[in-house]
Amino acid sequence: MALVVDIEKQLALFPLQVQFEAKEGMLALLGASGCGKSMTLQCIAGIQKPDRGYIALDGRVLFDSKRHINLPPQQRRVGFLLQQGALFPNFTVRQNIACGVRDKGKRKAVTDALLQQVHLEAVADKYPGAISGGEQQRAALARVLANEPEVLLLDEPFSALDTHLRFQLEQLVRESVRQLNRPAVLVSHNRDEAFRLADHLAVLYRGHLEALGEKHAVFQDPRTVNGARLTGCKNISPVERIDSRHVRALDWGLDLEVSGETAGITHVGIRMHDIRPAPDDAQAPNTFLCKTVEEVENPFSITILLQPEQCKTMKTIGMELPKDQWCPRPSCRVQLPPEAILLLRDSEDRAITHQRGDRSQ
Amino acid sequence: MDWFPLINSLRIAAISTGIVLVLGVFAAYEASKLPRAVKGILDAVLTIPLVLPPTVVGFLLLLLLGPRRPLGAWFLEHFQLRLTMTWWSSIFATAVVIFPLLYRTARGAFADFDETLASSARTLGLSNTWIFWRLRLPLCRFGILAGTVLAFARALGEYGATSMVSGYTPGRTATISTTVYQLWRTNDEALAFRWVCVNLAISAAVLLAVNLLERKPRPGRGR
Numbered sequence: 235m236a237l238v239v240d241i242e243k244q245l246a247l248f249p250l251q252v253q254f255e256a257k258e259g260m261l262a263l264l265g266a267s268g269c270g271k272s273m274t275l276q277c278i279a280g281i282q283k284p285d286r287g288y289i290a291l292d293g294r295v296l297f298d299s300k301r302h303i304n305l306p307p308q309q310r311r312v313g314f315l316l317q318q319g320a321l322f323p324n325f326t327v328r329q330n331i332a333c334g335v336r337d338k339g340k341r342k343a344v345t346d347a348l349l350q351q352v353h354l355e356a357v358a359d360k361y362p363g364a365i366s367g368g369e370q371q372r373a374a375l376a377r378v379l380a381n382e383p384e385v386l387l388l389d390e391p392f393s394a395l396d397t398h399l400r401f402q403l404e405q406l407v408r409e410s411v412r413q414l415n416r417p418a419v420l421v422s423h424n425r426d427e428a429f430r431l432a433d434h435l436a437v438l439y440r441g442h443l444e445a446l447g448e449k450h451a452v453f454q455d456p457r458t459v460n461g462a463r464l465t466g467c468k469n470i471s472p473v474e475r476i477d478s479r480h481v482r483a484l485d486w487g488l489d490l491e492v493s494g495e496t497a498g499i500t501h502v503g504i505r506m507h508d509i510r511p512a513p514d515d516a517q518a519p520n521t522f523l524c525k526t527v528e529e530v531e532n533p534f535s536i537t538i539l540l541q542p543e544q545c546k547t548m549k550t551i552g553m554e555l556p557k558d559q560w561c562p563r564p565s566c567r568v569q570l571p572p573e574a575i576l577l578l579r580d581s582e583d584r585a586i587t588h589q590r591g592d593r594s595q
Numbered sequence: 596m597d598w599f600p601l602i603n604s605l606r607i608a609a610i611s612t613g614i615v616l617v618l619g620v621f622a623a624y625e626a627s628k629l630p631r632a633v634k635g636i637l638d639a640v641l642t643i644p645l646v647l648p649p650t651v652v653g654f655l656l657l658l659l660l661g662p663r664r665p666l667g668a669w670f671l672e673h674f675q676l677r678l679t680m681t682w683w684s685s686i687f688a689t690a691v692v693i694f695p696l697l698y699r700t701a702r703g704a705f706a707d708f709d710e711t712l713a714s715s716a717r718t719l720g721l722s723n724t725w726i727f728w729r730l731r732l733p734l735c736r737f738g739i740l741a742g743t744v745l746a747f748a749r750a751l752g753e754y755g756a757t758s759m760v761s762g763y764t765p766g767r768t769a770t771i772s773t774t775v776y777q778l779w780r781t782n783d784e785a786l787a788f789r790w791v792c793v794n795l796a797i798s799a800a801v802l803l804a805v806n807l808l809e810r811k812p813r814p815g816r817g818r
Contacts, residue, residue, distance in 0.1 A: 276714075280717070306717070307718045312718050313718070314714070318711065320712050323712075324734060333719060334719050381718075381719050
């Protein structure tokens with residue numbers, strides 16, 4: 235059981251060119267707005283037509299430009315959940331869900347079961363305009379599930395919701411995907427959401443995939459500057475290569491020891507929580523004395539903006555610590571552990587990187 | 596007072612509005628699916644009767660339907676049917692004149708329709724016919740209805756094209772507007788004034804109806 239996608243489409247600003255395979259469980263397409271991730275989903279659903287390429291679901295061809303196959307959305311059996319739910323405003327919640335049931339004989343039974351599953355019995359006979367955003371999304375999810383889709387496509391389904399509602403719906407989606415036991419593709423610009431829900435991650439930048447793999451692998455080694463940014467790395471600096479294990483981080487004026495081969499590396503990154511204070515007499519690699527520029531308090535942690543002594547630019551490095559591990563001081567020794575330093579390539583080189591043999595073709 | 600002109604006006608307006616409702620909505624729906632450039636040209640062509648003087652519309656219709664013109668002659672020969680100078684000839688005239696009103700409002704209503712609803716429906720396996728009858732039409736009904744009422748009002752007031760195609764025969768082709776003109780010409784000001792009042796009353800009622808339709812809130816659309 236798998237969804238195979240290999241498509242090209244010319245967009246206004248850049249060509250969209252993606253190639254991936256999604257098995258049971260969830261694949262998240264992570265990307266900034268306008269990178270082509272929603273367009274990719276719409277191509278799979280049959281709402282948009284790629285210029286070239288091939289889309290198949292369990293070997294069933296949905297689109298093949300060479301053979302002039304382009305199944306209409308009605309025949310693709312794709313469950314498409316949109317940001318706004320797209321409930322039919324002139325139908326009640328119950329009628330909306332019933333619209334999705336294919337087998338008319340089972341319509342009532344399936345609808346009732348789903349209303350219960352998404353906890354909407356109380357508002358079943360209300361119109362979408364009269365229920366909350368969270369309820370609307372649950373109803374939309376139920377309608378998609380009623381349709382017994384063979385693949386689930388989720389286009390930022392949580393982004394219009396408040397944090398607590400978002401968490402509830404996420405749980406419901408996670409359960410549903412598990413029950414359905416079908417491939418699911420989530421489009422998101424939120425790395426936390428993508429990480430929580432997905433098993434595999436793909437990073438999409440200006441129409442092409444920059445990283446694709448198991449989620450932990452992608453977070454540990456995002457490969458490109460853009461991948462690092464999208465997975466939430468805030469400290470990124472261009473580098474000059476010194477030797478095979480050392481680089482000079484130009485923004486910070488630091489010579490860093492790293493744990494991998496430096497050939498071809500254009501940038502390094504380090505996540506804020508991977509930087510830690512070091513004792514004054516520490517001899518560990520990559521230990522530097524820094525000025526404290528600013529302290530920013532978060533609800534449960536503190537972010538300290540640091541400037542290395544050698545630094546000639548105004549660029550800072552952010553360090554995030556639990557509140558109890560920090561007391562204000564004008565300068566501080568910190569360590570950037572070599573194994574935590576991300577080795578990155580510029581996003582412009584357009585190489586599609588496939589990680590750790592995750593792709594089987 | 597002979598009420599024939601009122602009944603004649605109402606039946607002409609009702610029938611032509613009915614025909615144009617179907618044609619206008621269909622044309623607007625088909626046009627909304629076309630690429631933008633084609634749509635612009637089609638819009639211009641289908642809207643022309645709105646800006647042409649009704650007498651020009653009447654003239655063009657006579658060129659087509661007159662007893663010695665292609666279509667008129669054909670009907671006369673095969674069905675012994677004269678297409679002009681009957682009460683229902685006015686239906687052709689008013690239909691052409693009011694078509695753009697309905698087409699335009701229906702086009703606007705369809706353009707406001709949220710296409711993501713149609714996309715979702717399609718992925719759920721619902722047919723395009725279902726989407727048209729169960730989503731597009733019901734959700735655009737206020738716009739279309741407002742256009743229909745407006746078209747009906749315009750049909751009631753049609754004078755130029757009507758008088759050219761149907762003429763004025765009391766008791767046979769007379770409408771309110773042609774009657775008012777005829778009465779004024781024959782100096783029967785009192786009776787003309789009564790018909791003017793009838794006309795004003797109907798127009799006012801229709802415009803009030805349009806206002807009510809436009810103020811009616813659309814059903815909830817989600818937030």
